[in-house]
Amino acid sequence: MRKSVLFLVGLLLLAGASPAAATVSSSKPPTYFNNAATPGADPFVHFDRASGYYYAYSTEGADPGYHFGIYRSPDLATWEHLPGGALEAGKAGTWAHDWFWAPELYHNEKTGLYYFFYSGRMNRNVAEHFKYADFEEPSKVGVAVANSPAGPFRDVAPGPLDYHPFDPDYHDVNLIMDAAQKKPPATLEEGQSAPLGTYLPFIDPNVFFDADGRIYLYFSRNAYRNWVWDTDLGKYVEESNIYAVELTDDWWHDPEGRTKPAIAPSYRDANLDPADPPGTRKDGFAPILDYGSDKQSWENAHVDDYAKTGGAKKDRRWAEGSTTVRTTDEHGKPVYRLTYSANNYENEHYGVGYATADSPLGPWRKSPANPVLAQDPAQGVYSTGHGSITASPDGSEQFYVHHGRPSTTDNRRLYSSRMRVAGPLAIDLTTADQPMPAGVGPLGVRTGERLLRLRPGVAGGTEVTVRSAPGAAFDLANPLNRLRAKLIPANAGTVAVTGGRVEVTMHRPGAALLEIGYQRLRADNSYADVSRARTTVPVLSR
Structure with missing residues (x-):
């Protein structure tokens, strides 16, 4: 021996x-490459310093009986699926019944709590929120909380956010359309004969914490019930736009996580008419991005879908899946940057643009370099979009983690692309080998x-x-x-x-x-x- x-x-x-x-x-x-092996859609990525893991929250990927898949990774590439999902399906008191989309997570390091924002579509009390019981897309945003990035998450309080955005200047042309609700009025004059005002369905929450302590919720107004007259095309196109509202901060500082986020008082009932009956809610919002204010042709992939599909689909545009960050210019002045996705996520033309502003509420201007992320058939990547921005562990690099498809018929998968946020924003989409994020x-x-x-x-x-x-x-x-x-x-x-x-x-x-x-x-x-x-x-x- x-x-x-x-x-x-x-x-x-x-x-x-x-x-x-x-x-x-x-x-x-060590290197990584985008092998398109992890199912995922609308990913939001959070780097958890306590564990060293990146957590990705996805519209897709949950096990049966749950909503929202959760993955974790040391390096933004080798993802591990966690059993279950972020929210248990079918729990008593659940306010939404389907369209569980676009989750995002925010960690309060002082309280240790993890807040989980998500969108869903309700099928109960629809008229209470949208005036009409047959409102087709009654989408709202909910908030859940947990003590761990892996969950389990519970709704902070019953019901969606207490927010009832109302557009008083919109002519609700759906009220004068036929039962199919796909063909709008043929003329602007006819459309303007429709009654004024509609409640906004909204999805894709993104919470931005500014350096001065103020908190903003960015969201996408559903295209549904938002027919906009296009002067160039001479017809109505149904659009989704990006809006924002300021939130109070009491929920963020609640050590128990029992306070539901609330909109700032200046937005509550900002669009209320003196003639409205008692108890009516008509909240305000801040417009952020739309097509007509800053036209870019790459966003027009679906404006002729009604004719192309023989009336099966509407003529539409999308601006959705936003992420807002704050940078500074060479003089130290704040510059706000917002990424957004346009076109339909099911189509290969889904892509990402960005806009800049001097303040969180704008005015915002789109970059002439848009789209900064788009399909690349040479690499076999399509339908690129709806991601989130995260940094390398040492903070020296930024990444845009997004979904894409390895073919035009595949389901959505996770991709991690290096990006430059300062200066002209750029996203480097590649399926080749590249260095691991700095600090891994x-x-x-x-x-x-x-x-x-x-x-x-x-x-x-x-x-x-x-x-x-x-x-x-x-x-x-x-x-x-x-x-x-x-x-x-x-x-x-x-x-x-x-x-x-x-x-x-x-x-x-x-x-x-x-x-x-x-x-x-x-x-x-x-x-x-x-x-x-x-x-x-x-x-x-x-």
């Missing part, structure tokens, strides 16, 4: 004195056993964990990750790797060194060792 230990010590000294002997020549810095590394490889004691011919092993520098573990069941293991000397036995477990079978009594390395899948479908991501475990057999 003493000879075995001495032999083992010699192996360890050799490994320490001659690193090249244990390092594969193909070792490379250096990676650490750890084993559950410091020493393996085995009997000849009897397998035994150890669990292996690979962690990022912030401490998040890589999902070794994900094919983007792989362990490589070998014995030194090689003829001492056999090694088998399954996910995060390494099994060794020694042929005879003696000692050996088990070397374990971490590999990443590359875009060319080959694996490469990651530089310095390895460890060794002594093995004794007797």
Whole structure:
């Protein structure tokens, strides 16, 4: 036994004195590529510093019985699906029944609470919120809360946000349309004969916390019930627009998470008419983005859908899925940037533009460089859009995590694209290998056993964990990750790797060194060792 230990010590000294002997020549810095393997739509990504994980919240991807899929990743690429979902479906008191879309999450580091904003469509008390019981798209926004980014989330209070945005200047042409509700009036004059005023259905919440402590909710007004006369086309087009409302901050500072977010008093009943009966609510809003105020032709992919589909679809435009951030210019002056998606998410022309402003409520101007993210058939990526902005762990890089499709018929998948926020905003869509986000590394490889004691011919092993520098573990069941293991000397036995477990079978009594390395899948479908991501475990057999 003493000879075995001495032999083992010699192996360890050799490994320490001659690193090249244990390092594969193909070792490379860690990379990732967008392999379009993770189902997801409308993703919002939150970096949780306590755990080192990125959490992605998705319209799709939840298990049966839940709404909103949750994924986590150390590196914005190797996503691990968490069981269940963000919200349990069918719970008593749930205000929405379908169209659970566009989740977003915000963490209050002082209270430790995680607030989960989402949109949904209601099927009860519709007339109470939208005046008409047959209102087709009665969409609202809800808020849930949890003590962990993984949930479980509970609604802060029953019902959606207490917000009833009302447009008093809109001629509600749906009231003079036929039962199919797809063909609007043929002339502007006819449309203006419709009664004034409609309540706004809204989706795609995005909460922005400004540096002065004020909080804003950006949202997308549904295209439904928003027919806009297009002077260039000479017809009505149904549009979704982006609006905003300021929120109070008492909910954010509630340590119990029992206070529902509320709109600022200046917006409550801002559009109320003195003739309205008691108890009527008609709240205000701030217009942010629409087509007519800043026309861009790339947003027109669906303005002739009614004719193209023989009346099956409406002529529409979309502005949705916004994210707002604050930057500064070269003089230190605040510059606000808002990304948004246009066209229909089901179509390959879905893309992303951005606008800038000097204040959160504008006026906003679209960039002439739009779209800054669009389909790229050469790379096999389509329907790119509705993402969120996050930073690398060290804060030096920004990423736009969005959905896309690997073909025009596939479901939506998650993509992570580097972006530049300062200066002209740019998003770099690529399916090629690229460096991991800065601060994910250096990676650490750890084993559950410091020493393996085995009997000849009897397998035994150890669990292996690979962690990022912030401490998040890589999902070794994900094919983007792989362990490589070998014995030194090689003829001492056999090694088998399954996910995060390494099994060794020694042929005879003696000692050996088990070397374990971490590999990443590359875009060319080959694996490469990651530089310095390895460890060794002594093995004794007797």
